[in-house]
Amino acid sequence: MPLTAADHLQAGLAEHRSGNLAVAARHYCKTLEQAPSDADAMHLLGLLLSEQGEHGRALTLLSRAVELRPNAVYLANLGLACRRAGDLEAAIAAYREALRLSPRHAPALGKLGRALIDAGRLEEAEQTVEQALAIDAFNPELYNVLGHARAVRKDYAQACAAFARAIALDPTFTEARGNLAAAMLHLGHAEACNGAWESAASIYGEARELAPDLATAWYHAGLAAMALNRPEEAGGHYRQALAREPAYAEAHNNLGHLQQATGDVKGAIESYERALAAQPGYIDARYNLALTLQNSGRISQAEAQYGVLLEHEPAHADALSNLAGVRLGQNRIEEAKRLLERALTHKPTHVDARWNLSLAHLATGDFARGWPLYETRIEHPAFPKREFACPRWQCEPLAGKRILVWAEQGLGDTIQFMRYLPPLAASGAHVIFEVQERLEPFLTPLLSSHPAIEVRARGVDVAPVDFHIPLLSLPGRIEGIPPVWQPGTVEAASFAELAGRKIGLCWGGHPHHVKGKHRSVPLAALAPLGTVPGLCFVSLQRGSQETELDALTGPWKPARVEAENGGIAELASVVAGLDLVITVDTMMAHLAGTLGKPVWTMLPFAADWRWMLDREDTPWYPSMRLFRQPAAGDWQAVIARMRAELAG
Numbered sequence: 001m002p003l004t005a006a007d008h009l010q011a012g013l014a015e016h017r018s019g020n021l022a023v024a025a026r027h028y029c030k031t032l033e034q035a036p037s038d039a040d041a042m043h044l045l046g047l048l049l050s051e052q053g054e055h056g057r058a059l060t061l062l063s064r065a066v067e068l069r070p071n072a073v074y075l076a077n078l079g080l081a082c083r084r085a086g087d088l089e090a091a092i093a094a095y096r097e098a099l100r101l102s103p104r105h106a107p108a109l110g111k112l113g114r115a116l117i118d119a120g121r122l123e124e125a126e127q128t129v130e131q132a133l134a135i136d137a138f139n140p141e142l143y144n145v146l147g148h149a150r151a152v153r154k155d156y157a158q159a160c161a162a163f164a165r166a167i168a169l170d171p172t173f174t175e176a177r178g179n180l181a182a183a184m185l186h187l188g189h190a191e192a193c194n195g196a197w198e199s200a201a202s203i204y205g206e207a208r209e210l211a212p213d214l215a216t217a218w219y220h221a222g223l224a225a226m227a228l229n230r231p232e233e234a235g236g237h238y239r240q241a242l243a244r245e246p247a248y249a250e251a252h253n254n255l256g257h258l259q260q261a262t263g264d265v266k267g268a269i270e271s272y273e274r275a276l277a278a279q280p281g282y283i284d285a286r287y288n289l290a291l292t293l294q295n296s297g298r299i300s301q302a303e304a305q306y307g308v309l310l311e312h313e314p315a316h317a318d319a320l321s322n323l324a325g326v327r328l329g330q331n332r333i334e335e336a337k338r339l340l341e342r343a344l345t346h347k348p349t350h351v352d353a354r355w356n357l358s359l360a361h362l363a364t365g366d367f368a369r370g371w372p373l374y375e376t377r378i379e380h381p382a383f384p385k386r387e388f389a390c391p392r393w394q395c396e397p398l399a400g401k402r403i404l405v406w407a408e409q410g411l412g413d414t415i416q417f418m419r420y421l422p423p424l425a426a427s428g429a430h431v432i433f434e435v436q437e438r439l440e441p442f443l444t445p446l447l448s449s450h451p452a453i454e455v456r457a458r459g460v461d462v463a464p465v466d467f468h469i470p471l472l473s474l475p476g477r478i479e480g481i482p483p484v485w486q487p488g489t490v491e492a493a494s495f496a497e498l499a500g501r502k503i504g505l506c507w508g509g510h511p512h513h514v515k516g517k518h519r520s521v522p523l524a525a526l527a528p529l530g531t532v533p534g535l536c537f538v539s540l541q542r543g544s545q546e547t548e549l550d551a552l553t554g555p556w557k558p559a560r561v562e563a564e565n566g567g568i569a570e571l572a573s574v575v576a577g578l579d580l581v582i583t584v585d586t587m588m589a590h591l592a593g594t595l596g597k598p599v600w601t602m603l604p605f606a607a608d609w610r611w612m613l614d615r616e617d618t619p620w621y622p623s624m625r626l627f628r629q630p631a632a633g634d635w636q637a638v639i640a641r642m643r644a645e646l647a648g
Contacts, residue, residue, distance in 0.1 A: 005034035009041055021048055039068040047077050055085035072102035076111055083115050091115045106136040113145045117152055125149045140169040144176045147183065156186040181211035185220055197227040215245035222254060231258050249279035256288060265296050283313055291322060299326055317347035324356055328363075329606045329632075331613065336360050351379050363609040370609075371476030378470070384408055386468075393467035395477050399428030401466040406434040407458070408470040411568070412587035414439055415594050416610070416620060418447075419482040420474035425452035432462050442569040446485065481619050485594050492576035498559065500536040503529075503646075504575060504592075505558050506583035508545030519585045519604065521635045523548040523558075528639055529582070530556030532646045538578065540571065540588055582642065585611070593621030600645075602638050605629040 003011070012027030028045035031038050046061030062078040079094030095112035098105060109132035116125035129146045136142060147162030163180035166173055188203035201224035207217040222237035238255040241248050256271030272289035275282055290305035306323040309316060320343035327336035337360050343353040358373030377383055386406065393403055405421065407414040414435055425431050431453045435443055440457040447453045456462055469477075495502050507526060509519030523545070530537060537558035539549055549560055561574055572591060575581055581592040581599040585608060592599035603611055603626055611618060616626050627638045 003030070005031045005038060005041075008034070009038065009044075012041075013044060016044065016048060021052065024048060037068060039065045039074070042068070043074050043077065046081065050077075050081040050084050053084075055081065059085060070101065072098040072105040072108055074098075075101065076105065076108040079108070079115065080111055083111075083118065088115055088119045092119065104135050106132045106139060106142065109135070110139070110142050110145050113142075113149065117145070117149050122149055122153045138169055140166040140173050140176065143169065144173065144179060147176070147179055151179070151183050151186070154186070156183045156190075159183040160187065178211045178214060181207040181214050181217055184210070185216060188220060188224070192224065192227070197224050200224045201228060213244055215241040215248055215251070218244065219248065219251050219254075222251070226254070226258070231261065234258060247278035249275040249282050249285060252278065253282065253285040253288060256285070256292075260288075260292055265292060268292050269296075281312065283309060283316065287316070287319055290319065294322060294326060299329070302326065315346040317343040317350045317353060320346075321350060321353040321356060324353070324360075328356065328360060331606050333360050333364055333613065351376055355380065359609040363612055365612055367475070374476060375473060377472075388468045390465055390467055392473075393469040393477070396467070397427075398424070398467070401428075402430045402432065402463070404432045404434060404462060404465045404468040405471055405474065406468065407436055407439070408472060410587065411436055411439060412590040414443075414471060415587065415590040417471050417474065418443070419485055420471075420478050421447070421453050422450060423478050423482055424474065425450055430454070432456055432465060434458055434460075434462065438568055441567055442572055445569075446490070484596070484621055490572050490576045490595060493561075493573045495536075495538070495577050498536045498538070500534045501579045502536050502538060502577070504538045504540040504578045504581040504583075504588075506540040506581070506586060506588040507548070508541055508543065509584055509586045520545065521584055521602065521639075524552060525635055526582075526639060527554070527556050528643045529646060532643060535646060538574070540574065540581065540583070542571070589621075589624070593624045596623050599624045600642060601626050602635070602642075603628045605632040605634070 008027045008030040012024045012031065015021075015024035015027060025045060025048055028041050028048065031041035032045070035041065042061045042065040046058045046065060048058075049055075049061065050058035058081045059078070062074065062081050066074045066078055075094050075098030079091040079098065082088075082091035082094055092112065092115050095108050095115060098108040099112070102108070109128055113125045113129035113132065116122070116128060126146065126149045129142055129149060132142050133139070133146070143162045143166035147159045147166065150156075150159035150162060160180055160183045163176050163183060166176035167180060170176070184203050184207040188200040188207070191197070191200040191203060201221065204217060204221040204224055207214065208221060211217060218237045218241035222234045222241065225231070225234035225237055235255060235258045238251045238258070241251040242255070245251070252271045252275035256268040256275065259265075259271060260268035269289060269292055272285050272292065275285035276289065279285070286305055286309045290302050290309060293299075293302035293305060303323070303326060306319050306326075309319050310323070313319070320339050324336040324339035324343070327333070327339060337357065340353045340357040340360065343350055344357070347353070354373050354376040358370050358376060361367075361370030361373065388404070390404075403424065405424070418433065421431055421433060429452070433443070433447070433453055433455050435455060435457065437457045437459070440455055444455045447455055475481075505523075505526065507521050507523045523541075529535070537556075539546065539558040539560050541549075546560075549558065568591070572595060575588075575592050575597055576595055578597065581588065581597055582602070583589050583592065583599065584602045585604070589599060589601040599621070601611070601624055605628065607626075607628065610620065611626055616628075618624050618626060627642055629635065630637050
């Protein structure tokens, strides 16, 4: 027996409730074929089409249903369809008409509240929802809408209370649980901004329990764990966020930070690349990728990433400064200067850019510009922080004054720049020179000919002084380069048992120095020097690289000098007894140069600023010759040239 219009309507409603929308729509259409003016069928079909995004047909059917049978339910659903179609004013008008017909219709009040929130009329929205709750106090949907209104106006504590009430009324209310978790994240942010990271972590933990699939809750828990110095926990949280949202760019980026900090450079690069795949315009991730590539020696790839970044953000001072660092490492000094000047145009206080610009000027011999900028080092976080009861010297008259000059950098720097002390003493000052403990036994006799200069090891109490100054600030206050010290108090060690011209070798820089690997050459690579007749090589190497002597096989092996204490004073005695010192750019070069000993200094392609550019001599040490790599990493050419010089 054929179905009647009423049968089709009931069947369509049942299918609609079951989620079988296509079947439901067919039944509603059959109803309208048999009863073209059936308002219920029009209403239900219009509501279904609205759910499917067919806004035009939906509004036509719902409007016609309202014309045929005006009532609060039809009008409320017409308002819902208007809201879905983006016409908020029409939606609000439909809800108000529904409430005119049925003032206590709580669903219409709730829907009106949502529309008012979307329209930004938040106070009116809250009042409307509270009216609805006065009618239906146990409706979880209404509490959810109230919480939404409060969250939009950033009253997150009250929003949480409303969402929590919705969940208490319906523990299965997934939307309210997600909304409560999101509001709690905002409360966590407020705690984090106040530095209360433990509290923030606790709140983020509650949010994760409420909405375990909410990736942002896991991500922010990771932020809290990082702030609390719990890196393993943070990494776990970021991975949980990514398991829920694989394209979460910020989580990939922060995971990259953690991987980089633990030495997993490969993993960090992959994480930054995933962040950029998810969000190509993510400037922080691209910067982090470029910097990681630069630090791991993948220079061309780093340059490419900096190039892309600067196309999108030309004023990125960090990227400009870092790219300038790449150019400095390529000896492209003028390009580096231009990049640094651009960085400082955009951010005049950029410490690294000012510091690098000082090095670029000093490398080209432009001391007038270089030394003032070199003072930027004092602002760097890595600079040793010292507290003094007296002011730093700013060229005030020193006659009759006591001034403390304190060594601030490496041993070699102390030896190189102590030449500025006699001009200081000549101004009538009494100079207290605070040096590294290892240097004090060497420098005290060396400076004994200057009664106005007093050497003290770091940590030894000093009588009150009028001024203080870090050692490397003196070149910017004393004009020119004073002559190298001419010591007469270093007793030369005897090498009578060694035949031939005696040459000291130092092949390794400080292994923990940031540039140590560029200032070292394998001892075995120096073997060609041993093929020149009439030479006797002596090891000056100290530290872990000295063990390379034991690994040497073959006829050539530098003699090891047995040292009682390995002190610098004893090392100076050894150097003084040699005919020549060959060394990589380390403290040994400064020691030999200060002692006036002929010294050949092997320099990497992009050498430290103090050796300047393209020259074989140096104004710092008349007895020194410089042997530069012709290309990055090419020690072989340096060694071949030195061998030819020795053989000549």
